[in-house]
Amino acid sequence: MKDLSAANSGKFQNPEVTSDGSRRAVVELSDPQTLWFNTGTLCNIECANCYILSSPSNDALVYLTTEDVNDYLDQLEDRNWQAREIGFTGGEPFMNPQMIDMTRAALSRGYEVLILTNAMRPMMRKSVQAGLLELNAAYPGKLTLRISVDHYRPDLHDEERGDGSFDKTLTGMKWLRDNGFRMAIAGRALFGDSDADSRAGYAAFFEKHGFSIDSTDPSQTVLFPEMDMTVEVPEITTACWGILNKSPDDVMCASSRMVVKRKGAEQPTVLACTLLPYDEEFEMGPRLEDAEKPVALNHPHCAKFCVLGGASCSA
Template structure:
């Protein structure tokens, strides 16, 4: 399967070699520390540039059940993986009716939980707020909510997510603040600002709202590079590790996989949170094995993970 755009025509086709015949870089799973769970691609909004095409009508990834998530955690731990954290993403996780049960079960097992959410109306339903208050009281310090704020200004955020989205997300964050639930933020690098300017803008927003988020900490204020498939991206060869002074172990797929449930199929593992629909990155239905290798043959591998240095994990 070729993932070809005009800018990258002929690239990212062969898992073993690049378009110019060099040995393609790959990453081996050293041990699963973060298990991602996609709760389903349905979302309350449709962002202009959603990498997974979530929307109110896209159920290509259907709702996964609490039982299926529990079974996956048991299987992963039985394989001897050093599992520390389960990250939940979507779509919007709080739309899945079984989501509160997943979170509670995961925390009960002694694992940390990271939830990626837009903090809008689905999270603010009484049942969901009650569940968050309950797990925060029972498992203090083990739950973090990572809120998607594409830009620290209302204009760019609402251009991506729809009019009024910025204020609605802030309303949810104010509730989380008052409930004492730890928050982080995920922003996007689509503005003309440099990183220092972006972090200064987020810092001002957090200060105004009284959010206990350090805008200078890359783990608390994650600024993701843009994933534009129209842009030309270099392929990553084995020689790049030395040139870039990076190690395969630094890349997200060395320590994480994502559990997905495609429509009409049993749950299976995707190599990466960014590529759940690409069959080249389907790693099968069984719990991953140490040493399982992922070829970096997608533009996201290069721009987001290797060159961008980004990771979805905390």
């Protein structure tokens, strides 16, 4: 049985049918655009509501290496996925000592690269700054850093990430701005603001600091719905696509997969979803060939975050 809250008791148990016996919705890998690499769950901070439980001590997902990344880039070509983007997430990616080399490996093959970062001390180390400057100059327009700014108000951001976090992230963003890096923002919807109010607040924040980020563009200002396991959510059946006027091709697992390496494992493995790193049901196998199977939407996050929330981790 899955470990679900009382609100979803009895749901999300069978990958083929929902709790009322309806056919569960599945998603084919119809247009693989993004391959994600989780560089490791270690992070320089511990947030109050981190879905992956990243922290300075959580090494459940260990560091990937440049050799690992190159192996999967080879597989991308062998499988002819036609992906356009390589994403790096964590933890904090810049904790990984091979982050610059892994980024170079992806950029050198012509991919766009998206790095999710808090833009704090790991990114601001001199060796990392030098590497980023080199890559941004060598591959103009190909590298984007998406910065986690949970809220445009420092006090609310710091409630999630710790006292002083906002100012440290702002320092990193100003360095990126001054050195011509392309930036995006990841915010969170847990504060109860409307979408319009959130985007207006971020717009004022961007204007104040001279950040060239469009608050109205969902790919530049990404506002993630909160993934609260205590909230009741409906299961997604095959009939829901028509009811919601939504295509399974719009859901994140139609266009992306994520590579992780578990602590103690001999090799990395591929997951169906960036949001479910610890659920064995969504582990597909060590090769990209294994990851071409359809994905059953058998988790509350599938409903709340992806289908009903309409969110995606990719640019």
